[in-house]
Amino acid sequence: MTFYNFEEIENKWKDKWFSDNLYEAVDFSPKPKKYILAEFPYPSGAALHSGHMMRYTVPDVYARYLRMNGYNVLFPMGWDAFGLPAENYAVKTGIHPAVTTKKAIDAMKQSLMRMGYGIDWGREIATANPKYYKWTQWLFLKFYEHGLAELKEMPVWWCEALKTVLAEEEVLTDKDGNKISERGEHPVERRLLKQWVLKIPEYAEKLIEGLNYVDYPNSIKQAQINWIGRSEGAEVDFHIKGISEKVRVFTTRIDTIFGATFIVISPEHQIIEKIVTEEQISAVHEYMRLASQKSDMERTELAKDKTGVFTGAYAINPFNNEEIPIWTSDFVVMSYGTGAIMGVPAHDQRDFEFAQKFNLPIIPVIQPNDNNQPMLPFDGEGILISSGEFNGLKSPDARILMTDKAQNEGFGYKKINYKLRDWIFSRQRYWGEPIPLMYVEPDGHIEVETNLPLVLPDVPDYTPTSDASAPLARNQEWVNTISPSGKPAKRETNTMPNWAGSCWYFIRYLDPNNDNEFADMEKMKYWLPVDRYFGGAEHTNMHLLYSRFWYKFFYDIGLVPTPEPYQWRLNGGLLLGADGRKMSKSLGNVVDPMTVVENYGADALRLFICFIGPYEDTYPWNENGIKATFRLINTIYDIRNRVSENIENNELKKAFHKMLKNITDMTQDLKMNTVVSEIMIFINESKKVEKIDKELWMEFIKSLAPFAPYLAEELWQEVNGFKEWKKESSVHLQKWPKYDPEIIKMDQITIPVQINGKVKDEVLINALDTEETVKQKVMESEKFQNAVEGKEIIKIIYIPNKIFSAVIK
RNA sequence: GAGCACGUGGCGGAAUUGGCAUACGCGCACGGCUUAGAACCGUGUCCGAAAGGGUGUGGGUUCAAGUCCCACCGUGCUCACCA
Numbered sequence: 014m015t016f017y018n019f020e021e022i023e024n025k026w027k028d029k030w031f032s033d034n035l036y037e038a039v040d041f042s043p044k045p046k047k048y049i050l051a052e053f054p055y056p057s058g059a060a061l062h063s064g065h066m067m068r069y070t071v072p073d074v075y076a077r078y079l080r081m082n083g084y085n086v087l088f089p090m091g092w093d094a095f096g097l098p099a100e101n102y103a104v105k106t107g108i109h110p111a112v113t114t115k116k117a118i119d120a121m122k123q124s125l126m127r128m129g130y131g132i133d134w135g136r137e138i139a140t141a142n143p144k145y146y147k148w149t150q151w152l153f154l155k156f157y158e159h160g161l162a163e164l165k166e167m168p169v170w171w172c173e174a175l176k177t178v179l180a181e182e183e184v185l186t187d188k189d190g191n192k193i194s195e196r197g198e199h200p201v202e203r204r205l206l207k208q209w210v211l212k213i214p215e216y217a218e219k220l221i222e223g224l225n226y227v228d229y230p231n232s233i234k235q236a237q238i239n240w241i242g243r244s245e246g247a248e249v250d251f252h253i254k255g256i257s258e259k260v261r262v263f264t265t266r267i268d269t270i271f272g273a274t275f276i277v278i279s280p281e282h283q284i285i286e287k288i289v290t291e292e293q294i295s296a297v298h299e300y301m302r303l304a305s306q307k308s309d310m311e312r313t314e315l316a317k318d319k320t321g322v323f324t325g326a327y328a329i330n331p332f333n334n335e336e337i338p339i340w341t342s343d344f345v346v347m348s349y350g351t352g353a354i355m356g357v358p359a360h361d362q363r364d365f366e367f368a369q370k371f372n373l374p375i376i377p378v379i380q381p382n383d384n385n386q387p388m389l390p391f392d393g394e395g396i397l398i399s400s401g402e403f404n405g406l407k408s409p410d411a412r413i414l415m416t417d418k419a420q421n422e423g424f425g426y427k428k429i430n431y432k433l434r435d436w437i438f439s440r441q442r443y444w445g446e447p448i449p450l451m452y453v454e455p456d457g458h459i460e461v462e463t464n465l466p467l468v469l470p471d472v473p474d475y476t477p478t479s480d481a482s483a484p485l486a487r488n489q490e491w492v493n494t495i496s497p498s499g500k501p502a503k504r505e506t507n508t509m510p511n512w513a514g515s516c517w518y519f520i521r522y523l524d525p526n527n528d529n530e531f532a533d534m535e536k537m538k539y540w541l542p543v544d545r546y547f548g549g550a551e552h553t554n555m556h557l558l559y560s561r562f563w564y565k566f567f568y569d570i571g572l573v574p575t576p577e578p579y580q581w582r583l584n585g586g587l588l589l590g591a592d593g594r595k596m597s598k599s600l601g602n603v604v605d606p607m608t609v610v611e612n613y614g615a616d617a618l619r620l621f622i623c624f625i626g627p628y629e630d631t632y633p634w635n636e637n638g639i640k641a642t643f644r645l646i647n648t649i650y651d652i653r654n655r656v657s658e659n660i661e662n663n664e665l666k667k668a669f670h671k672m673l674k675n676i677t678d679m680t681q682d683l684k685m686n687t688v689v690s691e692i693m694i695f696i697n698e699s700k701k702v703e704k705i706d707k708e709l710w711m712e713f714i715k716s717l718a719p720f721a722p723y724l725a726e727e728l729w730q731e732v733n734g735f736k737e738w739k740k741e742s743s744v745h746l747q748k749w750p751k752y753d754p755e756i757i758k759m760d761q762i763t764i765p766v767q768i769n770g771k772v773k774d775e776v777l778i779n780a781l782d783t784e785e786t787v788k789q790k791v792m793e794s795e796k797f798q799n800a801v802e803g804k805e806i807i808k809i810i811y812i813p814n815k816i817f818s819a820v821i822k
Numbered sequence: 823g824a825g826c827a828c829g830u831g832g833c834g835g836a837a838u839u840g841g842c843a844u845a846c847g848c849g850c851a852c853g854g855c856u857u858a859g860a861a862c863c864g865u866g867u868c869c870g871a872a873a874g875g876g877u878g879u880g881g882g883u884u885c886a887a888g889u890c891c892c893a894c895c896g897u898g899c900u901c902a903c904c905a
Binding site for chain 1: 823824825826827828833834835836838841842845846847848849862884885886898899900901903904905
């Protein structure tokens with residue numbers, strides 16, 4: 014067998030492809046466009062990792078397939094270049110994040126090229142480039158101008174020792190249950206801080222509605238709908254006994270309000286200080302302190318034992334004037350609804366548990382429709398009882414009438430709430446886009462920086478300062494400025510989150526060098542929306558939702574041409590270590606793609622990733638699997654020695670066209686694993702013939718090109734006898750071969766014969782046989798005759814060319 | 823607890839969407855090549871001697887179920903006392 018020197022051959026073609034930008038996407042080409050997008054990588058320390066090759070290989074194959082089918086394909090790549098790891102590294106070493114990021118980008122770009130991904134590198138972007146983030150800042154200002162960005166008190170994890178805000182993942186719990194910082198293990202607590210937020214809940218309805226018009230898997234749509242968490246209900250005011258205050262609660266079950274036997278308010282609720290009684294004040298304060306140690310998640314865990322403290326105050330139920338106690342408990346959180354609920358223990362699981370724990374009365378007010386005595390708590394719908402004038406009403410009707418009453422009498426109204434919260438958009442970090450706003454003296458009013466980009470300045474030290482402001486505050490020369498209105502001002506020192514740049518990067522690929530606009534409208538009209546968007550499942554409720562939000566807002570203010578950014582979406586799976594566990598350095602099961610490329614070549618690796626299974630699933634790495642595709646590559650390369658002109662091999666030709674039909678359909682459906690199987694089947698057939706016809710071989714090479722681009726290029730150049738590289742003669746710019754349905758048409762087919770659902774025989778038929786003819790052939794069969802001997806045939810089902818089924822008695 | 827997936831040989835998976843379950847590959851066994859091994863090549867490989875039986879378990883619909891319906895068991899992911 015000839016040795017296939019993959020290293021030499023792959024590097025040769027890689028250099029030629031990319032120096033000629035073979036995979037260029039042409040603006041306004043008359044060809045139909047396809048925009049194939051895969052989430053751009055964060056350029057972290059080392060280089061390409063296994064997740065990237067899982068993410069990009071199938072999209073690349075598909076993009077190549079479309080290109081060969083006459084589409085003007087845009088398959089771009091860029092860098093999500095701002096982020097925490099580079100900054101943390103800078104804090105430790107003092108090396109500027111721009112330096113480490115640049116290094117990582119260079120290494121990763123080389124790796125992506127080496128994998129043979131057909132990227133148009135002429136459109137490369139990086140979010141940390143001032144030419145790019147100029148427009149991120151400009152777009153942020155659109156949110157600000159339209160009232161969708163504002164300063165708000167938001168609860169965040171605060172570490173007093175580090176003088177900084179921490180992310181959820183930077184907070185650990187020690188063995189006594191106390192919250193500590195990952196770095197330094199200092200105490201941490203929840204604290205309210207002024208943060209810039211983007212008001213994504215204002216787009217909740219549009220984000221749900223838009224899902225009707227896009228082609229996402231149901232699981233993604235459902236995940237976003239659940240995350241947005243729309244619920245219809247009512248807000249109702251309860252007056253507080255003895256003082257002129259009221260507490261507002263949100264409920265989806267106003268029909269159960271006659272069963273309310275207590276009120277629970279969140280420990281952060283501002284009304285606490287006004288209503289708490291002398292006797293209860295110290296207990297309440299201690300409880301508030303404990304609650305600040307917990308995350309929302311811990312507070313709301315289902316299995317948790319209920320805790321709480323009585324405030325000493327009583328509320329008055331506006332429907333029946335009952336006086337009910339007001340408690341505070343951490344299972345009620347401030348970030349949802351009004352931060353206060355009415356406790357209806359007979360009809361809500363959590364309220365029931367709370368009432369049992371603290372001996373509060375339980376009053377059933379809903380009777381199930383079937384009149385059976387329900388087990389409490391009963392949270393279903395039913396008929397109202399013990400509810401005064403509303404007795405006998407059904408739950409849904411009661412909700413309408415009771416909400417109307419509240420509205421008419423001014424103590425409540427209909428309300429739709431969302432779980433979706435304001436998106437905290439400021440970070441007390443260095444390595445991000447500066448927020449282009451300033452606080453103008455003397456009154457501190459906000460003015461907009463008009464001279465963009467507002468470039469991220471150098472600082473002497475990347476650690477945060479002591480007053481909860483970002484490292485940028487260390488550069489006083491930069492902080493102190495003159496506002497556009499000519500007054501002294503201090504710049505905002507918080508930066509934007511990593512998500513900012515990735516919210517609109519797919520737009521910038523369309524016009525990456527435009528200094529006058531974030532992108533030209535005509536180019537956007539040509540390319541948008543994205544036809545296929547490949548990414549990670551972990552981004553379903555973050556990046557994917559955030560960027561839809563940005564885009565929908567831009568659409569509303571006329572900046573972009575379509576209501577949705579991504580027409581289609583698929584989440585990809587992971588590659589696990591050979592031990593079936595997530596790859597991690599500590600487990601020592603990390604597979605480095607470039608090491609695999611060195612050992613087996615990029616084509617073998619690409620084929621392996623295709624072959625391993627469907628794109629969206631997760632698999633363990635298997636060294637033997639890649640040996641199989643490596644073998645396939647070598648076998649194909651070996652077969653070229655048997656290519657000759659004017660060879661008649663009809664059977665092989667038939668096998669080829671069969672394969673071609675299958676892989677054409679499968680590639681369209683992104684079923685790359687079965688494509689590789691089909692190629693293997695054809696190659697197994699090819700091994701059996703002595704000589705292969707050159708024409709047939711050339712067709713095969715073209716069909717191989719999207720999957721094993723290097724080998725295909727090598728074989729194509731060789732079989733054509735090209736001496737010199739010319740971009741136009743690359744196999745990747747050829748037309749995808751067309752299968753001939755005549756050749757694969759089966760004249761004779763064996764179909765199974767079933768009797769009472771069991772296969773009893775097979776019969777050879779002609780493809781064009783009528784049902785009558787087939788029936789006759791079956792009747793002639795000896796096995797069939799034996800089986801029906803003395804029985805009555807009651808039914809015959811014939812599915813043309815598939816199956817013959819008889820029912821006998 | 824909820825939502826969404828999913829459950830097929832020793833393993834990764836396939837099954838034209840209701841029509842011959844286990845394609846293709848790995849592994850394994852035997853054989854070839856080799857002084858020997860690696861690599862490579864070839865043959866075989868669901869269980870059962872057979873009749874038959876087999877897609878997590880139990881039921882159902884159907885001429886026909888891996889595929890559809892119901893219940894249960896189990897796994898994974900995401901969210902989670904959301905009022």
